[in-house]
Amino acid sequence: MIYERLPRPDGLQLTREQLRVYMMCNGRRALEEVAALTRLPLGELQSALKDLQQLNLLAPAATPAAPAVPLPAQLQQQLMQEAQAALNALPDDALPSAEVQAPPAAELPPVPHTLPEISAHLRGVLTEHLGGRAAPYVAQISACRDLTELGALVPKMAAKIKLVIHEQAGSALKDAFAQCLAAHAAQEAARA
Amino acid sequence: MTIALIAAGFLIMAYSTFFGYQLKSRASGGLIGTRLTQLLAMIAVFALSYLVVGALTFGRPADSSMLILSVILLLGAVFVILVLNLVRDVLGTLE
Numbered sequence: 001m002i003y004e005r006l007p008r009p010d011g012l013q014l015t016r017e018q019l020r021v022y023m024m025c026n027g028r029r030a031l032e033e034v035a036a037l038t039r040l041p042l043g044e045l046q047s048a049l050k051d052l053q054q055l056n057l058l059a060p061a062a063t064p065a066a067p068a069v070p071l072p073a074q075l076q077q078q079l080m081q082e083a084q085a086a087l088n089a090l091p092d093d094a095l096p097s098a099e100v101q102a103p104p105a106a107e108l109p110p111v112p113h114t115l116p117e118i119s120a121h122l123r124g125v126l127t128e129h130l131g132g133r134a135a136p137y138v139a140q141i142s143a144c145r146d147l148t149e150l151g152a153l154v155p156k157m158a159a160k161i162k163l164v165i166h167e168q169a170g171s172a173l174k175d176a177f178a179q180c181l182a183a184h185a186a187q188e189a190a191r192a
Numbered sequence: 193m194t195i196a197l198i199a200a201g202f203l204i205m206a207y208s209t210f211f212g213y214q215l216k217s218r219a220s221g222g223l224i225g226t227r228l229t230q231l232l233a234m235i236a237v238f239a240l241s242y243l244v245v246g247a248l249t250f251g252r253p254a255d256s257s258m259l260i261l262s263v264i265l266l267l268g269a270v271f272v273i274l275v276l277n278l279v280r281d282v283l284g285t286l287e
Contacts, residue, residue, distance in 0.1 A: 160286050164219040167226070 001031045002061040003049065012055065021048040021058075028061050113183040115147055122154065125176045129169035130161075137161070147184065150177075194254050197262035198246040204269035205239035211276050218283050228279065235272055242269070 005025050014022060017040060024037040035045055052058040112121040122141050126134040137157055144150040154177045162170025212232040219225040242265060249258055 162222055163224045164222045164283065164286055166221045167223055170222065 002028050003031070003034060003058050004028050004061040006057055006059055008057055012057075014055075014057075015048070015051075017044050017048040018051055018055075021045065022052055025052075025058060112180050113187045115144075115150065118147070118150065118177070118180040118184070119144065121180060122150075122173060122176055125172050126161075126169065129166055129172055133165065151181070194249055194258045194262045195246060197259075197266050198242060198249065201262070201266040201269040202239060202242035202246060204266070204273060205235060205242055208235050208269065208272045208276055209239055211273070211280075215276060215279055215283065218287075219279075224279065224283070231275070238268070238272070 003025050005022065005027065008022065017038075020038050020040065021034060025034050029037070031049075034049070035042065038045060038048075040048065049058060053060075112118045119141055123134075123138045126137050126141075130137070140153060140157065141150065144153060154173065158170045158174040158177070160170070161173060209232065212228065212235055216225065216228050216232060219228055245261075245265065252258070
């Protein structure tokens, strides 16, 4: 399995193990590489990987850079023993994130609530569903200068895409924008 | 008279099939694209049915029931053209 690191939103707190895995998994890394670099026990490593995937910080790479070759069992065992020994030798405050707490399970990655974030999120949704056909719509979203303009554009665009281009893409765009607007409203209310 | 009405209906349906395929190229996907595909399949089947009805009634003596049937078929073909015009106008508005 190859893992790919995704951008980390500001302010997202991670546990010591999660942060270690995230920091070591720069670019694309095979599971064996991550295990060797982080020197974490397999159980903790898998738990951290699972949490990071749920937090949308790591994702399995769609096309592996090279075919993953499983390590021989003996070498894997030795690697795990070394990782365990090295981890035990580390002081508790070896990592700067030792004091940070894991987010609650219900806490999800923050929904974009500023114009650049919302715009980028919507462009991502469109590109994900439409690929190259998203280009004119991405350009229109990028040209919006404020949230009011975006709010006038997106519902019409979503309806058009749903009717003549791609039904799921139109629905996804509409839902994503509704979520962003709700997050923006909540942020404004919190400020007030 | 009956054959003339059925022939007119077939010509309109043949044109509708062509017109429908043109519209389909403008709406490749989405709800309209999906529904237009179904509509086009039905239009093609009905256009062939006009031919079959024409072949079955050819050479038969004209009677009032056949005349009424021919008129109904012709109006059906006109209805299809009107629906396709509506779809064209909707697509034009969306573009």
